[in-house]
Amino acid sequence: MTVTFSNARLLDGRLVDVTVTGGVISAVTPAGEVPARGEHIQLDGHLLIPGLWDQHTHFTQWAQSSRRVQLGEAQSAADAAAMLASYADAHPDGDLVGVGFRDALWPDVPHFELLDEALSHGDIGDDGPERRVVAVSADLHTVWLNSAALKAHGFREHPSGVLREQDAFAVIDALDEVSVETVDRWVHEAAEAAAARGVVGIVDFEWGYAPGDWLRRFAAGFDELRVSAAFYPDRFDDALSLGVGGGEPLEESGLLTLGPLKVITDGSLNTRTAYLREPYHGHTGDGARGQLTVPPDELVALLRRAVRADLGAAVHAIGDHAISHALDAFAITGARGSIEHAQLVLPEDLPRFAALRVTASVQPEHALDDRDIAERYWGARCAHAFPLRALTDAGAELALGSDAPVAPLDPWVAIAAAVFRTRGDRPAWHGEQTVSVERAVQASVRSSIAVGQPADLVVLGADPREADVAALRSQPVVATMLAGRFSFDVIR
Incomplete structure (x- = not known):
C-alpha cells in the first residue's frame, strides 16, 4: 500500500509531500516537487506530526476503569x-x-x-x-x-x-470481576479510542505479566497499537524465557515488543509514601519520610541483571530521596532506561538525568491532580515538583504519559498540562515549569517524519500552537496512521 500526503505542514514550518510505502516513510519532498504516488490525500496545509505514544499506562485497568x-x-x-x-x-x-x-x-x-x-x-x-x-x-x-x-x-x-x-x-x-474475554474486548475498544486521539503506541506497566497478556491479544488479532509490554521482578525469568532483548519484537507483526523491567522503589504523594529526604509536613515518627520499598543494594542488583540480559529498566521513583537512589543505581550499573514519575527532583539531581542518559518519564496531568496535596505535604519543596522545564533545561530527555487510569489516556491532556500547568480558571501552578507545544509533542513521540522512519503519522485538525488550554486538551485529530495503514481517519 502506497499513500501520499500532499501539502502537509510540519511543526518546523516546512510544507511537504510525504509518501508512505510498506509501513515506512519512503519520501519527504517539498510540496508539489514530484507527482503523488499511490492513494493521494490532500492535506491543504494541515499539520502532520509523528504518531503519539503514551509512555506510561496500566492498560487493562484503563480499559476497565470506565465500567x-x-x-x-x-x-x-x-x-x-x-x-x-x-x-x-x-x-x-x-x-x-x-x-x-x-x-x-x-x-x-x-x-x-x-x-x-x-x-x-x-x-x-x-x-x-x-x-x-x-x-x-x-x-x-x-x-x-x-x-x-x-x-x-x-x-x-x-x-x-x-x-x-x-x-x-x-x-x-x-481483581477478576469480569472474564478475560470481556476484558480483552474492552482493551480493543480502549485502543480504538486511543487511536482516535493520535496514539500509535503505549508502554504498558500493567501488574501481573503484561507480555503474556499481549501475546494472547495479538494472537487473537489485536493490531490497533504498538505495545511495549513491561514486566516486574517476580516475572524476570518468564521475560528471559521469551528469548529476546529489550525493545525486540515478540510476534510476527512487530507491533508487540518486550518492554523494560519495572521496579517500584517508593510509594506516591497521595498515599504519603513517596520517599523524601525530609518529612511530610505534619508527619513524625516512622514513615514520616515515606517508604523506600526497594533498598539501594537490591535495586543495583536488579539493574545489573537487566544489563546482563540486554533489557531496559524503568524505575518508579517519586520522592526526591528515591530519585537520588535511582540515579545512583543507574550510575553504578550503566543500565539504560527511565525514572518513572520523577515528581520531586533535587536541583543537584537535574543534570544527572542527561549525564546518565536516563529518561525522565513524566505524567504532567498529575501535577494538576496533586497540586493541592503537594502544597499541603511538600510546602516550599513544590518549587522542585514536576520540574519539566528544569529537566529540559538540564538536557534531560522527557517522555510524556498518563499513568492511565490515574489520568486519562489522551496525549493532548498530558501535552496541555505540560504547556499550561492548569486545566481551568486557576492560575498556572509553578508556571515557570511549563514547556512549549513543540517540546511537549517531541516528548510524546518515538519517531520522526523522515525517510526510513515508521509510517506512524497523525493529521491534526487545528494548530495546537494557537490553542488555549481548553482547546489543546481537546485537540482535534482527523487521521492516525499506524505502520502505513489507517487506525483512525475522518479525511478519506
Whole structure:
C-alpha cells in the first residue's frame, strides 16, 4: 500500500509531500516537487506530526476503569461509601469495584466498617456482609476494602481495611470481576479510542505479566497499537524465557515488543509514601519520610541483571530521596532506561538525568491532580515538583504519559498540562515549569517524519500552537496512521 500526503505542514514550518510505502516513510519532498504516488490525500496545509505514544499506562485497568464506580468526586470517606452504596442499590449483583478516590485531603478516615454499614444499610449478619467491595485510589497505591473483601483477599484480621503499596498491588492484580474475554474486548475498544486521539503506541506497566497478556491479544488479532509490554521482578525469568532483548519484537507483526523491567522503589504523594529526604509536613515518627520499598543494594542488583540480559529498566521513583537512589543505581550499573514519575527532583539531581542518559518519564496531568496535596505535604519543596522545564533545561530527555487510569489516556491532556500547568480558571501552578507545544509533542513521540522512519503519522485538525488550554486538551485529530495503514481517519 502506497499513500501520499500532499501539502502537509510540519511543526518546523516546512510544507511537504510525504509518501508512505510498506509501513515506512519512503519520501519527504517539498510540496508539489514530484507527482503523488499511490492513494493521494490532500492535506491543504494541515499539520502532520509523528504518531503519539503514551509512555506510561496500566492498560487493562484503563480499559476497565470506565465500567467501575467512579469515586473521583468524593470529598470524604463518607461520600465515597455513599457513592458505592448508591451504585450497589442500582446494581444488586456481583462484587463492587470503585476507582479514583483521593483521600489525602479527606476530613475523615476510610475504614472497612464504614463500607459495611453503608452497603448493608445497618443490617449486617453475624458473619459480616457477603458482597465484596474494593475501592482503588486514583494513584493505585491504596485500596480500601470492606470486611467481605478483606476475607476474600487474605486480610481477615486487618484493623482498618485500608491497604497500601505491595498489599494494595496484590489486591488490584487479583481483581477478576469480569472474564478475560470481556476484558480483552474492552482493551480493543480502549485502543480504538486511543487511536482516535493520535496514539500509535503505549508502554504498558500493567501488574501481573503484561507480555503474556499481549501475546494472547495479538494472537487473537489485536493490531490497533504498538505495545511495549513491561514486566516486574517476580516475572524476570518468564521475560528471559521469551528469548529476546529489550525493545525486540515478540510476534510476527512487530507491533508487540518486550518492554523494560519495572521496579517500584517508593510509594506516591497521595498515599504519603513517596520517599523524601525530609518529612511530610505534619508527619513524625516512622514513615514520616515515606517508604523506600526497594533498598539501594537490591535495586543495583536488579539493574545489573537487566544489563546482563540486554533489557531496559524503568524505575518508579517519586520522592526526591528515591530519585537520588535511582540515579545512583543507574550510575553504578550503566543500565539504560527511565525514572518513572520523577515528581520531586533535587536541583543537584537535574543534570544527572542527561549525564546518565536516563529518561525522565513524566505524567504532567498529575501535577494538576496533586497540586493541592503537594502544597499541603511538600510546602516550599513544590518549587522542585514536576520540574519539566528544569529537566529540559538540564538536557534531560522527557517522555510524556498518563499513568492511565490515574489520568486519562489522551496525549493532548498530558501535552496541555505540560504547556499550561492548569486545566481551568486557576492560575498556572509553578508556571515557570511549563514547556512549549513543540517540546511537549517531541516528548510524546518515538519517531520522526523522515525517510526510513515508521509510517506512524497523525493529521491534526487545528494548530495546537494557537490553542488555549481548553482547546489543546481537546485537540482535534482527523487521521492516525499506524505502520502505513489507517487506525483512525475522518479525511478519506
